[in-house]
Amino acid sequence: MPSKNMIRKGKRRQTVKHEYRIARDAARAAGLEPGIDPESVAVPEGYLAPIPERVVPQLDEEELESEDGVRSFAADSAAEGMRLDAYLAKAIPEISRSRVQLLAENGQISVDGEKAKSSLKLKGGEQISIEGEPRPLPLKAFAEDIPLEIVHEDKDLAVINKPAGMMVHAGAGATEEARNHGTLVNALLGHFGRMSEVGGAERPGIVHRLDKMTSGLIIVAKNDLAHRRLSEMFAAHDLEKVYVTLVQGWIRKDKFTIHMPVARDLVHRTRMTTLRKDGREAVSHVQVLERIEGRFGRFTLAEVKIETGRTHQIRVHMQSISHPVVGDTLYGAAGALKDKATDETIPLERNFLHAWRLVFRHPMTGKKLELEAQLPPELAEIADLVNS
Template sequence: MPEDIPLHILHEDKYLAVINKPAGMMVHAGAGTTDDVRNRGTLVNALLFHFAKLSDVGGDLRPGIVHRLDKLTSGLILVAKDDSTHRKLGDMFSRRQVTKTYLALLHGHLKKDDTTVSLPIARDLIRRTRMTTRRADGRTAVSHFHVLERLTTPQGPFTLVEVRIETGRTHQIRVHAQSLGHPVVGDTLYGAPHLIPGLAPALNLERNFLHAAHLSFTHPQTGKPMDLAAPLPVELESFLQAIRTNSSTIE
């Protein structure tokens, strides 16, 4: 149902929109969900209020939704207003013609400046809320990690990275980061600590330090090059500045 939830709309035309989703907001309710609480407050609820028309390709639960972001991940997400645009965008994602770039802060120091992880991803059969790279029947997934900054801080070593993904599997960056032995800060599901030692409690994150920062694609209807960016949210920028204080930085 439509809900009057504020949206940060970075681009809108008659075919599509690009939204800067906050962390903590689910994209849509899960299949079979009957709990009123879980059916409210989602991106879909907000979209239904703000836009007169959305595509039907994704079904009743996912009007307009072409791709997803995890609940605790912020950043750019594409929304289709009509079925033709939705199908064309879906085909572009399948052909890897949409460039998606994320910013993430990882625990530890990545040794190489550029690292590509090509490990298949599947559901963890024991812990069903997790994904894993350890099953042979996983789906192909490719993530490119590029080091922006290495920090040695009183709270430990960290690496700020830019991550470009070729595929869009569930928890892809998070599980690939874990496979490197460097979980995303705040991502307790994949091995990050709940609290950062020595950091003020107010600055400890209640979300993952993962942000969909950049989206680049050719508009499927007009052919216009689209290039959109969203800066780090305040809570991530504040956290980063806090650990940079009294740290030694290795570019």
């Protein structure tokens, strides 16, 4: 026999605690003191308080970037009490709940390092890793007639000087039509017709990446064998990749190494951080080229040679030593140059980061290739301005 104190069927999700929260929030909104006695909350007879819809922040493209085929991110606090499959279906709108269940069945989803079932109840804050492509693959990439600066080309590979603003491959737009145009992949197919297929139908030829707003040299593979050998070289750090950057302030040391792990920031999830102990190893060698002082303040022009290729590696490493890359507002840099004497302000359209030099052995012939791409005009103009 039911207890007389049992909440009636249909109202069992309406609790004093819930009404207390409603009254508390209303009091706070009215500017009253937050201390409210839950016993004083008056609930009209027959009133059923609405249950607020669970809002789950969606993951963006940068949060879903792959690191060696694995995408890792932290579950939002809104995931508390939710099943794993329900949370991921809300956090990644392009992925269906049934696809999450399939990935989990195949052992491709881990939570805090352990293979997870789709029915797992989350607490919020767990580290979730998805092996392979979480979304259904987009339609096969297609060719577009887009101008490219080809620095080197042979029958096995090409090296492109990618402009800032060009995505390497299809992103996470609302539709396939919106996200699969104007990429480096589209341009490659337009120029070369066929590329390697090791990276999948949506990323033909792509061996490594550059951020959308980073310009400079990127290697692409024309056939599968060259692609696999290049991938092995990247994994073994058997290439020399050198960037040039302009950072805020004067760096004191002329030459040094930043050896700090890089991981997704659990609070600002579009960013990376060096503060998590479970981050992946990242090594950047910094060489100061010039310390600059002009009407816009102090800056340092530097070369950075990276041993590893973590997401945002140089950007987060420079921010970690309090010298963010000029124009990189995501990591705390100003979005404009400002002359303190005249208040003249010049907006910065991009980060001052350019992959200017590549040195590697050709994966098929063994011949040493040393390739360079000078600063693009917009960065050369910024360099001139800060020197004025």
